[in-house]
Amino acid sequence: MKLLGLSLLELKNLIETKRISSKEVFEYFLKRIKKYNAKLNGYLTICDYKNNSSSLPIAVKDAFCTKGIRTTAGSKVLDDFIPPYESTVTKRLLKNNFLTLGKTNMDAWCHGSSTETSDYGTSCNPWDISRSPGGSSGGSAAVVASYLAPVAIGSETAGSIRQPAAWTGVIGLKPTYGRVSRYGLISMGSSLDSPGPLTLSVADAAYILEIIAGKDQFDGTSVNKPVSCYKKSLSLKKKFKLGISEEYFEGIDEEVKEKVEQSIKILEKMGHSVSKIKLIHPKYSISDYTIIQRSEVSSNLSRYDGIRFGNPRTYFGSEAKKRVMLGTYSLSYGYYDAYYKKAQKVRTLIIEDFKKIFKDIDAIIAPTTPITAIKIGKSAKYPFFGEIMDVLVEASSMAGLCAINIPVGLDKNNLPIGMQIVGSWFNEQMLLNLAYQFEKETDFFGITKKILKKYPD
């Protein structure tokens, strides 16, 4: 049976109707991993297959603690760390018959937008292996795009799901902060981190979100709101009011701009209304994000003492050191009010700005990234590489909004271009519904299928 490119839900159906066994599906993916992983470096750890007649395969970013399975967060500090407990996200997946295929590569501690800060080498972009797949969930994006897994779990602090999804031409959903539990996710920015799926179809993203979303008593910041039937509500043919902010098209690569504008026209043709909106300039979000994130990083990485688990602090890479140092500065006596407190106040302004906008519209449409995938090694040229790549996603992350990246075209180098739909708090249902309508209309221009020609069985 030809499995190449089948969605998770299609595979699930085949297994449930006994047209194929779960074992065959796992063997299929393990064979593909054997064939292509050395080239792409998407997985850091491949898991053993445990025989269970209905298991479904999923790849998990190495930032999630998986009981008994090595979890590194991409850093040699945790080179031999075997978590004694399971993260809530993976626990919920296991309960729903998922089995981890492997743990995926990432920027160390999620610090970066290219996977180049991983202590285990960079992952490569399946579209062009001389280029970065983005990051920090770059390994997850690379294995989904090349079909070394049907779906993957990633996590986003600001951009770490959307940006790699955009650069590899897959769907990446960043849920509202608090929608999905952070328990057992190795923390980067505790007020920002949001786990979410990377997939080849919108229905798969809806299905995964339904499983992982919801209040968790182990994460006090997870929010007690009922979880919608995301999958069921995909087929509702709703019409939405969409907003476009000019600031999000400034300084953007021409081809990216062109493809996003083309897709906005398609959405209009489908009956959605489009209007202009004005948001606080994204340059302020870069600063605001930098302070908040560095501060939270310095606090979160203080627990790695090399005593209870992991290696000593001398194992930290340069990027982590740099971030911890700035965070230590911005939180220290005499500077706290000037930096951290000020940033938290600006954060309120950003939230209020979005609240006002979402009174009139359902979603904001914008490019996900200013440019398409860059060559590996080029990120060092930019002092704020991560922040600049994430300029279009930081404000929504700071506000804790939900958003989804969908593929909307290829540039002249045959590299994917991503468009994001940003929704109001806990409005994932709307994002998924709109993305699903767009998928039905365009099939994402065949992008998710085109890449698989490069990766035959």
Place this chain on the structure above:
Amino acid sequence: MINAALTKEEIIHLGKLAKMSLSDEEIKRFQKQLTQTLDYIKNLQELNTENVEATNHTVASKNVFFEDKEENKRLLSVDEALSNSKNKKNNYFVVKRLI
């Protein structure tokens, strides 16, 4: 906000506070990079936040408590808690002498 160019001494001090060992090359590089970063984020001064409350949680969660007598299912056994430690003795973590 403070107009800052970080000195070499400040970088060394921050490294100490954060318990990060820094090479001479790193001290030099961080001095330059962190100063650049501080220079960039100054633009927040352009925004008036005088009567603005600070945000801690984006969807304003209230305090969260466990019920009394509720079982804490997160508890690890002693063996589990020690399972990743490289230096342990009689069910304790071994640390450097403090005084």
